[in-house]
Amino acid sequence: MFSDLHPVPAGERPDLLAPATAAALRHVPQALVFEIDPALSDTDALCEATGLPANVMGNAVLVMGKREGQVRRCCAMVLADRRVDVNGLVKRRLDVRKASFAPMDVAVEASGMEYGGITPVGLGEDWPVWLDETIAEVEWLCIGSGVRRSKLVLPGKSLLDLPHSELVPGLTVPLE
Numbered sequence: 001m002f003s004d005l006h007p008v009p010a011g012e013r014p015d016l017l018a019p020a021t022a023a024a025l026r027h028v029p030q031a032l033v034f035e036i037d038p039a040l041s042d043t044d045a046l047c048e049a050t051g052l053p054a055n056v057m058g059n060a061v062l063v064m065g066k067r068e069g070q071v072r073r074c075c076a077m078v079l080a081d082r083r084v085d086v087n088g089l090v091k092r093r094l095d096v097r098k099a100s101f102a103p104m105d106v107a108v109e110a111s112g113m114e115y116g117g118i119t120p121v122g123l124g125e126d127w128p129v130w131l132d133e134t135i136a137e138v139e140w141l142c143i144g145s146g147v148r149r150s151k152l153v154l155p156g157k158s159l160l161d162l163p164h165s166e167l168v169p170g171l172t173v174p175l176e
Helices: 017-028 041-051 087-095 106-113 156-161
Strands: 032-035 058-067 070-079 081-085 099-101 129-133 141-144 150-154 165-167 173-176
Touching: 058 106, 058 141, 070 081, 070 087, 070 173, 087 099, 106 165, 129 156, 150 156, 156 165
Parallel strands: 070 129, 129 165
Antiparallel strands: 032 150, 058 070, 058 099, 081 173, 141 150
16 A cells, blocks of 8 residues: 555654654554655645545544643544544543644643654654554554654554553544
8 A cells, every 4th residue: 555655664764763763663564655745745735636544544642731830731642534632532541621733832842742743653652652552453553653754664553562552442533
């Protein structure tokens, strides 16, 4: 499915990765990378341009909330044909009154990655990575690389090898 995009082992092309992503490849050594036009970094645009189905595209959604002045956050990994249950499960697990998507400037600064390329591969330990069970079932998953000019391809279940990652059943619901 991804062969037309000419992916290569990600370790061979650190120029196509954010520095933190390149450093974290030891956790997902099977990761591949392919170059894209940065204008296609948005999942919908990439799917339209390449014909890739939404059910092999993973999005890293950075979610934040506060409790007693303390910021609590997570990276929720979701397939493009699903949405994160921010106001239900995520809010309860973060134990906050209100959870919301991190604003773009906060997401970029806190992750050290480009918006449109944010990935759990290389996120700091202060961002627990929550994976929906559907992510772990995808044989080859396309996700961000930390920059807008490329994408990573890796087995969905390999994201469980990242530090601070866990499977969270019910994290997402299908898009309507």
